[in-house]
Amino acid sequence: QSALTQPPSASGSLGQSVTISCTGTSSDVGGYNYVSWYQQHPGKVPKLIISEVNKRPSGVPDRFSGSKSGNTASLTVSGLQAEDEADYYCSSYAGSRNLGVFGGGTKLTVL
Amino acid sequence: QVQLVESGGGVVQPGKSLNLSCGASGFAFNTYAMHWVRQAPGRGPEWVAVTWFDGSHKFYAESVMGRFTISRDNSKRILYLQMNNLRGEDTGVYYCARGHQVVDVWGPGTTVIVSS
Numbered sequence A: 001q002s003a004l005t006q007p008p009s010a011s012g013s014l015g016q017s018v019t020i021s022c023t024g025t026s027s028d029v030g031g032y033n034y035v036s037w038y039q040q041h042p043g044k045v046p047k048l049i050i051s052e053v054n055k056r057p058s059g060v061p062d063r064f065s066g067s068k069s070g071n072t073a074s075l076t077v078s079g080l081q082a083e084d085e086a087d088y089y090c091s092s093y094a095g096s097r098n099l100g101v102f103g104g105g106t107k108l109t110v111l
Numbered sequence B: 001q002v003q004l005v006e007s008g009g010g011v012v013q014p015g016k017s018l019n020l021s022c023g024a025s026g027f028a029f030n031t032y033a034m035h036w037v038r039q040a041p042g043r044g045p046e047w048v049a050v051t052w053f054d055g056s057h058k059f060y061a062e063s064v065m066g067r068f069t070i071s072r073d074n075s076k077r078i079l080y081l082q083m084n085n086l087r088g089e090d091t092g093v094y095y096c097a098r099g100h101q102v103v104d105v106w107g108p109g110t111t112v113i114v115s116s
Helices: none
Strands: A009-012 A018-023 A035-040 A047-050 A064-069 A072-077 A086-092 A106-110 B003-007 B010-012 B018-025 B034-039 B045-051 B058-060 B068-073 B078-083 B092-098 B110-114
Touching (some): A035 A064, A072 A086, B018 B034, B018 B110, B034 B068, B078 B092
Antiparallel strands (some): A035 A047, A086 A106, B003 B018, B018 B078, B092 B110
């Protein structure tokens, strides 16, 4: 399984919106509605913020939203706040007899 | 509450072995698939291995196939990762994590350093 493709960096000003893309193949992102997004602050454990393409776990602000079109998933962070500055990783399920696959990560900078 | 706690990490020489454990509490461990995930310094996470809820199926990353073995004891609520013939590139933080299609809970991790 090849890694999913994410831009290495993204940025936005306080209060603005930013979208991070995650491109895979029909064997992962395009084949299943099981794309997840994780937020990781330095030295911390990755935290699930979006599952199943667009579902937010309890406690995750509704500023975070997810979508998918074909083999590309996207994470949108609206109303950027300083605490949103972190690394973001997408991941996709790739079938019951495979491990999933991660993206390389996107470092989000809040200006 | 739902909790996963890893143990067993440490510093080990190349070619040696290490056995990691992950204790689970606060949920029906025997109904969930479980993963080991690792993260090398300065890199993104990598799925290492997964075992189905009953241990009947196990799948591995190509980078560890034949060297690592994932197993579980549902009666003790423990997930294991036996790591043999360790290499420098196996250095990193190892997390256990709950779920298969949706991996929602991660432990705090245990650090493995492979160095002579």
